[in-house]
Amino acid sequence: MEHVITTFRQLYYACKEKNKTIYEVALDYEVSKGEYSEYNVRLQAAKSLNAMKEAIKIGLNSTEPSPSGMSGDDCDKLQKRFKDSGAVLGKTAQKIMTYALATSEQNLRMGIIAACPTAGSCGIVPAVLIAYAEDNNISENDQINALITAGEVGRIVSVKMALAGAVGGCQAECGVASAMATAALTQMRGGSIKQIINAAALALKNVLGLTCDPVCGLVEIPCVKRNPFLAIHAVTASELAMAGIISKIPADEVVDAMEQTGKLMSPLLKESSQGGLAKTKTAIALEKNILK
Amino acid sequence: MRQSSIIDIISPVMAGPSSSHTAGAVRLGLLARNVYNAKPDKITFKLYNSYALTGKGHGTDKGLLAGILGFSVDDVRIKNVFDTPEAKQINYGFEYYEDFNRHPNAVDFVFEGGLNMTISGDSIGAGEIVLTKINKFSVNLDGKYNTLLLVYEDMPGVISSVTGIIQKDNVNIASLHCDRSGKGRDASMCICLDGELSKHCLAEVSELKHMYIVRYIKKLES
Numbered sequence: 001m002e003h004v005i006t007t008f009r010q011l012y013y014a015c016k017e018k019n020k021t022i023y024e025v026a027l028d029y030e031v032s033k034g035e036y037s038e039y040n041v042r043l044q045a046a047k048s049l050n051a052m053k054e055a056i057k058i059g060l061n062s063t064e065p066s067p068s069g070m071s072g073d074d075c076d077k078l079q080k081r082f083k084d085s086g087a088v089l090g091k092t093a094q095k096i097m098t099y100a101l102a103t104s105e106q107n108l109r110m111g112i113i114a115a116c117p118t119a120g121s122c123g124i125v126p127a128v129l130i131a132y133a134e135d136n137n138i139s140e141n142d143q144i145n146a147l148i149t150a151g152e153v154g155r156i157v158s159v160k161m162a163l164a165g166a167v168g169g170c171q172a173e174c175g176v177a178s179a180m181a182t183a184a185l186t187q188m189r190g191g192s193i194k195q196i197i198n199a200a201a202l203a204l205k206n207v208l209g210l211t212c213d214p215v216c217g218l219v220e221i222p223c224v225k226r227n228p229f230l231a232i233h234a235v236t237a238s239e240l241a242m243a244g245i246i247s248k249i250p251a252d253e254v255v256d257a258m259e260q261t262g263k264l265m266s267p268l269l270k271e272s273s274q275g276g277l278a279k280t281k282t283a284i285a286l287e288k289n290i291l292k
Numbered sequence: 293m294r295q296s297s298i299i300d301i302i303s304p305v306m307a308g309p310s311s312s313h314t315a316g317a318v319r320l321g322l323l324a325r326n327v328y329n330a331k332p333d334k335i336t337f338k339l340y341n342s343y344a345l346t347g348k349g350h351g352t353d354k355g356l357l358a359g360i361l362g363f364s365v366d367d368v369r370i371k372n373v374f375d376t377p378e379a380k381q382i383n384y385g386f387e388y389y390e391d392f393n394r395h396p397n398a399v400d401f402v403f404e405g406g407l408n409m410t411i412s413g414d415s416i417g418a419g420e421i422v423l424t425k426i427n428k429f430s431v432n433l434d435g436k437y438n439t440l441l442l443v444y445e446d447m448p449g450v451i452s453s454v455t456g457i458i459q460k461d462n463v464n465i466a467s468l469h470c471d472r473s474g475k476g477r478d479a480s481m482c483i484c485l486d487g488e489l490s491k492h493c494l495a496e497v498s499e500l501k502h503m504y505i506v507r508y509i510k511k512l513e514s
Binding site: 026030033034035036040041044045047048051068106107108109110111112113114115116117118119120122125147148150151152154155158159162163164165166167172180214216217218219220267270271272273274 | 296297298299300301302303304305306307308309310311312314315341342345346347348349350351366368370371392396397415416417419420486
């Protein structure tokens with residue numbers, strides 16, 4: 001049995017001690033638990049990666065409205081805008097935003113997606129990972145390695161905190177997805193172990209307190225648009241970390257703060273749709289129209 | 293306690309829109325279906341707290357029913373499950389409750405028919421689920437292991453008889469959870485296994501004296 005890895009500190013020292021990458025240590029650890037072989041984990045990662053690519057492909061070409069009729073054509077609008085007018089940020093950033101919207105719109109259509117870590121946050125990791133991989137000729141194998149790196153970051157957070165809006169608010173869903181995405185990105189860019197963990201810490205730190213207050217109780221407002229926002233957020237975290245900027249609060253302590261924040265957050269703001277955006281005047285009017 | 297694996301974090305591949313409220317609901321339904329293991333006359337789904345408040349919007353009702361019908365989490369039929377021929381063949385209803393003593397995403401499956409059974413479960417995040425109660429017994433069933441579930445009369449030697457039979461199959465026990473309604477009364481045993489039990493072994497357990505319910509519940513596909 002390998003040493004138990006339940007914290008980022010343990011992960012860092014395991015990597016240093018064995019002179020291995022995060023995904024190698026993560027795979028060793030999964031295998032040591034005796035439930036999965038390395039082949040199983042890589043196969044599941046490949047299955048998720050394929051589902052992510054498929055959801056992007058379908059989502060980019062769909063304007064089918066969600067069952068509520070509140071959303072479904074934002075990705076189309078964004079693609080048209082970029083085609084006509086370009087964007088402030090470069091080509092990869094455009095792709096990241098459109099892929100994130102494409103995936104999260106597919107999700108609200110009850111289409112098939114890969115939850116990563118959850119369905120509400122399913123656009124963030126694939127958008128960052130796949131857009132960067134396409135534009136930089138990252139091999140399929142290295143994409144899987146990046147996804148496993150992301151998975152390890154999510155797994156370590158999940159040791160202390162359930163990744164559910166109802167338990168920890170959106171910080172535990174889109175927030176953690178952003179930390180996972182930045183880890184995947186920093187891995188693909190050749191970042192060091194320290195830089196990958198720092199990127200995750202920086203991303204998490206910046207989402208503390210993010211509530212889950214979906215309008216009409218649907219995974220639509222603000223969830224769909226939050227995906228492209230937090231995908232770009234992941235890129236920022238990677239840039240900072242690659243520049244050697246350190247999170248002064250270590251990753252594990254940020255997770256502690258996140259867990260505590262989740263507990264302190266009112267149940268009204270944790271996926272119950274009884275506060276925040278969900279109880280605005282407009283939301284209540286929408287509720288009357290849609291859920292009648 | 294069991295930790296999540298990387299696979300839990302980067303999957304499942306599923307019908308949207310919510311891992312806890314849609315995929316988790318399907319998996320709770322699938323597991324409850326395997327525990328009940330018969331065709332009921334009627335099923336009532338009791339949804340609690342966030343499951344009750346936002347369940348409809350997340351397709352929780354569709355997910356629970358799809359699971360009971362045996363659909364997997366990535367089945368494209370979930371979206372329109374109420375219109376499927378399978379759904380039209382069963383009698384079901386939904387009830388909604390607030391009870392802050394229960395988990396935010398909790399459900400009771402109330403099966404009525406030849407066998408009446410109430411199964412309670414929680415969707416604990418990222419599509420992970422746990423069945424917590426079967427009738428009056430507390431259990432701990434997460435669908436990640438092949439599990440032997442027994443209800444029997446509480447008396448000395450039952451646990452060792454059962455584990456002795458399992459040992460003959462050379463299958464390792466991952467966890468064992470027991471509960472009882474009182475000394476010498478009904479008791480339950482929930483045994484999570486690392487391998488497969490043979491038919492012979494199951495038959496032998498069923499033949500033990502004072503066994504009321506014997507269920508072998510296969511682990512759910514991730």
